[in-house]
Each structure stands twice: as structure tokens, then as C-alpha cells.
Amino acid sequence: MMGWQLIRAWAIAVYVFMFLPVGVVVLLSFNDSQFGSFPMTGLSLRWFAELWSNEAILRAFRTSVALGLLTALISTTLGVLAALALVRYRVPGANAISTLLIAPILVPEVVLAVALLLFLDFLGLHKSFALLLLGHVIFTLPFVVLVVQARLVSIRRDVEEAAMSLGASPAQAFFQVTLPLMRPAVLAGGLFAFTVSFDDVTGTLFWKPGGVETVPTQIFAMLRNSISPEINALGTAMIVMTVGLPLLGAAIARRLAMKDGG
Amino acid sequence: MSSVLLKNIVKRFGDFTAVHKTTLDIPDGAFVTLLGPSGCGKTTTLRMIAGLLDPTEGDIVIGGRRVNDIPIHKRNLGVVFQNYALFPHKSVAENVAFGLRYRDVPKADIPRRVQAALELVQLPDLGARRPRELSGGQQQRVALARAIVIEPDVLLLDEPLSALDANLREDMRVELKRIQERIGVTTVFVTHDQSEALAMSDRIVVMSAGRVEQVGAPEQVYNAPASEFVANFLGASNIVPCMCTRRGPEGATLEAPALGAIAVPAARAPKLREGPAKLVLRAEKLQLLPEGAPCDGRITAPAVVETVDYQGQTVRYFVRIGERQFQAINLIEERPFAVGARVVAAFRPQDCAGLPGT
Numbered sequence: 221m222m223g224w225q226l227i228r229a230w231a232i233a234v235y236v237f238m239f240l241p242v243g244v245v246v247l248l249s250f251n252d253s254q255f256g257s258f259p260m261t262g263l264s265l266r267w268f269a270e271l272w273s274n275e276a277i278l279r280a281f282r283t284s285v286a287l288g289l290l291t292a293l294i295s296t297t298l299g300v301l302a303a304l305a306l307v308r309y310r311v312p313g314a315n316a317i318s319t320l321l322i323a324p325i326l327v328p329e330v331v332l333a334v335a336l337l338l339f340l341d342f343l344g345l346h347k348s349f350a351l352l353l354l355g356h357v358i359f360t361l362p363f364v365v366l367v368v369q370a371r372l373v374s375i376r377r378d379v380e381e382a383a384m385s386l387g388a389s390p391a392q393a394f395f396q397v398t399l400p401l402m403r404p405a406v407l408a409g410g411l412f413a414f415t416v417s418f419d420d421v422t423g424t425l426f427w428k429p430g431g432v433e434t435v436p437t438q439i440f441a442m443l444r445n446s447i448s449p450e451i452n453a454l455g456t457a458m459i460v461m462t463v464g465l466p467l468l469g470a471a472i473a474r475r476l477a478m479k480d481g482g
Numbered sequence: 483m484s485s486v487l488l489k490n491i492v493k494r495f496g497d498f499t500a501v502h503k504t505t506l507d508i509p510d511g512a513f514v515t516l517l518g519p520s521g522c523g524k525t526t527t528l529r530m531i532a533g534l535l536d537p538t539e540g541d542i543v544i545g546g547r548r549v550n551d552i553p554i555h556k557r558n559l560g561v562v563f564q565n566y567a568l569f570p571h572k573s574v575a576e577n578v579a580f581g582l583r584y585r586d587v588p589k590a591d592i593p594r595r596v597q598a599a600l601e602l603v604q605l606p607d608l609g610a611r612r613p614r615e616l617s618g619g620q621q622q623r624v625a626l627a628r629a630i631v632i633e634p635d636v637l638l639l640d641e642p643l644s645a646l647d648a649n650l651r652e653d654m655r656v657e658l659k660r661i662q663e664r665i666g667v668t669t670v671f672v673t674h675d676q677s678e679a680l681a682m683s684d685r686i687v688v689m690s691a692g693r694v695e696q697v698g699a700p701e702q703v704y705n706a707p708a709s710e711f712v713a714n715f716l717g718a719s720n721i722v723p724c725m726c727t728r729r730g731p732e733g734a735t736l737e738a739p740a741l742g743a744i745a746v747p748a749a750r751a752p753k754l755r756e757g758p759a760k761l762v763l764r765a766e767k768l769q770l771l772p773e774g775a776p777c778d779g780r781i782t783a784p785a786v787v788e789t790v791d792y793q794g795q796t797v798r799y800f801v802r803i804g805e806r807q808f809q810a811i812n813l814i815e816e817r818p819f820a821v822g823a824r825v826v827a828a829f830r831p832q833d834c835a836g837l838p839g840t
Contacts, residue, residue: 378567381534382625384554385561386632387584393555396580400571 246459249452267453277454280438284418287349287434291356291417296410298357299364300402306365307372322366324359332359333426347429355427356417363416364409371405404473411469415462484545484635484668485510486531491540493526500526502692503540508670508685513662515671517679518689519715524672525640527689531670532638533557545635555584560629560667564641566621568613574600574624575609581632599631600624602661619650626658630665637662637669643678655681676716680704688712706750706835707762713835718765718798720808723839726759734836736761740804741783744831751836758839767833768810770799770825777828785827787819803827 252262271277302321306314324332336355337347345351375398383393399406421436428437435458442451486508493501501523508514516524529535531542533554542549549557568577578596587595600606603623613621622642629637642658643651659682662669673679679686680700688695688703688711696708707713710721724738733748738761746754746761770785771777788807789800797818799810810827812818819825 376565376567378563378565379569381554382561382563382567382628383569383580385532385534385557385559386581386628387555387558388580389553389555392584397569397571 242459245452245455248449249456251449251452253449267449268457270450271453271457274450276433277435277438277450280433280435283432284434284436287353287356288414288418290353291360292410292414294353294357295360295364295413296406299361299409299413300368300406302361302365303368303372307369308377318365318369322362325362329359329420329422330426333423336423337426347427349429349432352424352427352429352432355423356420359420359423360413360416363412367409367412368402368405371402375401404476407469407473407476411466415466418458419462486636486668486670487541487543488527488531489541489543491527491530491537491542493523493530493535494538500692501530501537504694506687506694506697508668511666511668513659513669513671513682513684515673515679515683515686516689517673517676517686517715518695519674521691522689523692524674524687524689528638528640528670528672531636532559532561558632558635560632560634560637562622562625562629562637562639562642565645566613566618566625568621568624568628570613572613573609574605574611574613574616577613577624578609578628578631580628585632595631596627599627602630602664603627604657618646619654622646622654623657626661630661630667634667637667639669639671641672641674644673644675651678658682680716688715690715706752707837708753710760710762710837713762713837718809718811720761720763720765720768721837722761722763722806724759724761726754726756726836726839729754729756734759736834736836740806741781744781744834746834746836747832750832750834753838754836755838760837760839762835762837763808763829764833765798765809765811768808768827768829769812770801770810770819771828773824773826775826777826780828780830782826782828785825787821787823787825790818790821792818801825801827 248258248260249267250263250265251260252264252266253260302317305311306318311317333355336351336358340347340351379397379401380393383397384390388396418434419436420434421440424434424437425440428434433441435454439451439454439458442448486506488504488506488508490503490505491501492499492503504527506527516527518524526535530537531544533549533552537550544557544559569580572580575593575596578599579592582592582595596609597606600609603626605620605623605627608616608620608624613624616624622645625642639658643654646654655678671679671682680703683700685697686700686703687697690711696703696712698706698708703712704716707716707719713719713721722738722741724736724741724744726734727737727743728735731748734746734751734754736744736746736759738744741761744761769780770787771782773784783803785801785803785808787799787801791798791800795813796811797814799812799819801808801810808827
């Protein structure tokens with residue numbers, strides 16, 4: 221009995237250690253004070269309002285959203301196609317291709333970032349938004365491939381065969397049967413890609429062209445001066461984006477899956 | 483409805499030959515079963531007819547038209563898969579309607595035809611449900627409705643009953659046969675279950691290791707097996723090496739050790755010639771009697787019970803007759819014989835079949 225209680229207390233302590241700082245950021249973002257730290261002097265949305273009128277942050281936010289959406293779109297499209305090829309067709313060296321597709325999440329991001337930069341230098345290209353996008357696609361692709369592949373394996377081939385036996389051409393069978401059955405995984409993969417891209421600091425720092433900031437790099441830059449209460453507000457907004465969105469997405473995906481009979 | 487003709491088809495996967503050169507003629511409206519153990523090539527054959535596999539050699543002709551180069555979605559076949567393969571994201575009615583959307587069926591007619599098909603499989607009220615809300619047997623019926631609503635030229639059934647539990651399987655067997663007779667569609671049924679094959683088919687094609695062993699009506703295949711494989715695959719048989727001492731138009735005489743001379747009718751020994759032969763004696767045709775019981779002109783031999791395998795309604799004995807062990811499956815009348823009991827083994831010569839020996 222005693223042992224279990226100790227373990228319980230320990231587990232709670234671990235959770236507190238993990239989430240208390242996050243909680244503090246959220247709490248302080250509503251602080252009225254000039255300084256981004258305790259004590260709290262009163263509740264206010266003032267820092268959110270400041271945030272809203274800070275042109276640099278808004279620009280960073282727009283960049284991040286555009287980058288995230290484009291990354292999600294491209295990664296999902298490529299990832300779905302790759303997963304289809306790997307699962308449904310006999311591709312020579314499928315295992316090697318699969319490993320290579322997953323590799324970007326295994327290789328340390330700094331290494332990947334430097335490698336891409338060097339490669340670009342070798343090609344004589346300059347940093348650009350397109351390069352940044354390319355980098356994000358490279359390391360969000362594995363998430364999409366993994367999620368979609370896992371789903372595709374569980375979609376039986378004979379469902380597609382049944383559709384074709386009933387008169388659907390292979391393309392019609394794909395759009396009528398395979399794609400709707402894959403949809404939850406496609407959505408989840410896209411959402412993953414968006415959040416990972418939205419959250420990324422390391423690669424983005426290396427790849428972004430001068431003058432372009434995403435939300436995380438903007439925060440990083442602001443931190444160099446001082447801990448402004450705006451950062452707390454921005455942190456809260458980020459949490460809502462990167463935690464709230466996937467939760468919402470998962471809920472939608474579950475709904476769809478339930479409706480479709482998984 | 484159409485006949486199906488397989489002309490010298492061969493299917494190879496790399497070095498492995500799944501189906502050796504096979505010719506098979508399936509008449510219009512017939513219920514033909516491809517029967518054999520797993521790996522015998524029966525499903526491969528079915529998938530070639532369906533267009534899910536291309537034959538390496540030979541022609542597939544459906545309704546007089548060579549279909550080798552026609553893809554599956556243009557062959558107008560109804561296929562029922564082993565695991566039903568219903569579309570989980572569509573309702574039962576949408577599943578059944580799926581094939582009609584690719585045919586020249588007026589939109590207004592679709593609900594009526596879907597309903598008619600669901601009534602045929604006795605699920606008239608389940609159109610709005612999702613497949614996962616149905617039991618296995620119901621899903622099977624929906625799969626059947628989906629396959630027949632398009633009025634296919636041929637109905638292909640790939641072990642459709644094997645995923646059901648035993649009682650349901652027997653009900654569905656009767657049901658499937660009823661529906662097939664009602665619509666009269668040419669049907670190719672694949673199974674490894676001999677009792678399904680015997681109960682449902684007009685004709686059984688017994689396959690083994692990619693070759694056709696025998697084609698015939700159920701009774702013919704059961705009573706006059708063309709090979710040792712067929713004799714063993716359809717029920718338990720005792721196969722006894724013997725000598726064929728006389729072969730005449732009315733039958734053949736086989737001399738087997740410890741059993742004596744057995745006159746086998748000609749229909750059950752079509753390939754037999756004088757010389758070494760094999761006697762096929764089905765386990766359920768070999769009856770054990772207490773010593774001294776009347777034997778009504780049957781052939782008898784003294785036997786000793788060695789193993790008793792009690793199965794409730796029946797009992798399976800292994801008995802020793804002379805030098806050999808025999809299997810006998812008997813109904814239990816009072817109580818089964820005990821191990822070691824001395825009994826009389828009796829059988830009628832006309833229940834035996836003869837195969838040419840090696």
C-alpha cells in the first residue's frame with residue numbers, strides 16, 4: 221500500500237514538473253504587470269492586445285501559418301502517394317525506400333539543417349521561402365507516411381477488388397473506396413505536418429532567408445532582449461494552436477471514423 | 483447468364499506453377515464447386531475467371547467471348563469474397579447500389595432494385611445500417627445481394643461460408659443454394675469443405691497441387707473416386723492394396739488380403755484393369771458387428787478394436803483386420819465397442835470402389 225502511494229506521489233510530481241512551467245506561462249499571459257514574471261498584479265488581456273498590434277509578430281504569425289499550411293498540403297500529397305506505392309504496389313527496394321523516407325526524423329535536425337544548406341550552397345542557390353518550405357516538407361513527410369501507411373495496411377485489398385468487380389475502374393475504386401477509408405489518416409497526417417512545421421525552430425533558424433521570421437524564431441529573437449509579457453501571451457496563443465488544433469483534428473477524425481465504421 | 487470455359491489455362495508465379503494446364507467447361511446455369519485443400523489452385527483459378535489474375539497461358543471464355551484482355555470491371559461478374567469485403571463507410575443499401583451506379587440503370591430504379599435484392603437475401607429492413615452493425619451472417623447476405631443485384635453473367639464465390647460459425651454455415655448453405663436456383667445464375671464456388679461441396683454442387687471439380695483430380699456429380703465423386711487423393715479428401719477412406727483378378731463389363735473382382743474376393747461394380751472401377759489395384763472402402767461403409775451377428779450376405783472379416791474415438795452421434799474406430807489397420811465410422815446404437823473387443827467387420831461389395839494400383 222505504502223509503495224503504491226509513493227509511486228502515485230512521484231507520478232504527480234513528474235507531471236507537475238512537466239506542466240507547471242507551461243501553466244505559469246499561460247497564467248502570466250493574463251498578468252496586468254509590466255514584467256513578464258510574478259507577482260501578478262491583476263487580470264488583463266492587455267498583452268494579447270499588444271500582441272495583436274505588434275506588426276512583427278503578426279507578420280511572423282502569417283508566415284508561420286502560410287508555411288504550415290503549404291507544408292501540410294505538400295507533405296500530405298507526397299506522403300499519401302508514397303504510402304500507396306509502398307503498400308499497394310510491389311516496388312523494388314520498398315524497404316529501403318521506406319527507411320529513407322522515415323530517416324529525416326531519426327537524423328538530428330541540426331545535421332539535416334546544415335546538410336540541406338551545404339547542398340544548396342553546392343548547387344549555388346540562395347536561401348528563400350521555397351527552401352524553407354522544402355526543408356519543412358522533408359522532415360514532416362515521415363509523419364504523414366507513417367500514419368497513412370499504418371492505415372492503408374489495415375484497408376483490405378479485397379474491398380478495392382470488390383469495387384472493381386462491381387464495375388468501378390481502378391481510379392473510381394480509389395476515389396470511392398480507398399480514399400474515403402484513408403481519410404482519417406490523411407487528415408491526421410496533414411495536421412501532424414502542420415503542427416510540426418508550426419513548432420519548428422532549429423531547421424527554420426538555418427533555412428529562413430534574412431528578414432523572414434516565423435513565430436518560434438520571432439519569440440527566440442524577442443527573448444534575447446528581455447522576457448516581455450508579450451512572449452507569455454504569444455506562448456499561450458501557440459499552445460492553443462499546436463495543442464488545440466490536433467485535439468480538434470483528432471476529435472473530427474474520430475467522428476468521421478465512427479461514422480464510416482473505421 | 484453465361485457458360486464459362488477455361489481452355490488450357492496455366493498460372494505460374496515465378497518458378498512456382500499454381501495451376502497446371504487445365505481445361506474446364508462450366509455450362510450455363512450450373513453450380514460448379516472447385517474443391518481442394520489450401521494451395522491446390524482453386525482460388526487462383528477463381529481469381530483468373532474474375533480477372534483479378536492473368537493466366538500465364540490459355541484462354542478464358544465467358545459466354546462465348548474471350549475475356550483474357552478484358553479488365554475485371556468490364557466483365558460483369560458478381561464476386562463474393564471470403565471476408566465479405568463490404569464497404570465499411572457505406573450503408574447496406576449504398577453497398578448494394580454500388581454496382582448499379584456503373585450500369586445503365588435509371589436513377590429512379592436503383593432503390594427498387596436494391597430493395598428487391600435485399601428481400602431476396604431476406605434482409606429487407608436493414609438498408610440504412612452500416613456493415614459493422616450487422617452479424618457475420620447478415621454481412622454475408624449483403625455481400626451476396628451486392629453481387630447479384632447487378633445481374634452478373636457469372637457468380638463467383640470464394641469460400642463465402644468459411645468465416646461463419648458451424649450452425650450458421652449450414653443455414654447459409656441452404657439459403658445460397660435456394661437463391662442460386664431462383665435466379666439461375668452460373669455459379670463457381672470455391673471451398674475446402676467437402677460437405678459444402680457435396681450438398682450444393684451440380685458438379686464438383688476436385689483439385690490438388692494445381693491439377694484437376696476429378697470432375698463429376700457429387701455422388702460420382704463420392705462413390706467412385708478417380709484417385710487416392712479424391713478418396714481421402716472426400717471423407718475418410720481405407721485404401722487397401724490388392725489384386726484385380728478379373729475385369730468384365732459388369733465389374734471387377736478384387737482379391738484383398740484378409741478380406742477375400744470382392745466384386746466391385748463397373749461404375750465404381752472405371753479405370754481398373756487386371757493386375758495390381760487398390761480397394762477403396764469408405765470408413766462409414768465398414769460396419770462393426772458383435773461376433774455371431776447375422777451378416778446378410780455382406781463380406782465379413784474378424785477384427786480387433788484398437789482405438790475408439792467417441793464423437794457423440796457417431797464413433798470412429800481403428801480396428802485391425804489381418805495385418806492392416808482399418809478405419810470405421812459407425813452410428814452408435816447402444817454403446818460403442820470397447821478397446822480390445824473382438825468384433826466382425828462387415829461391408830457390402832457394391833459400396834467399394836477400385837483404383838488402378840501402382
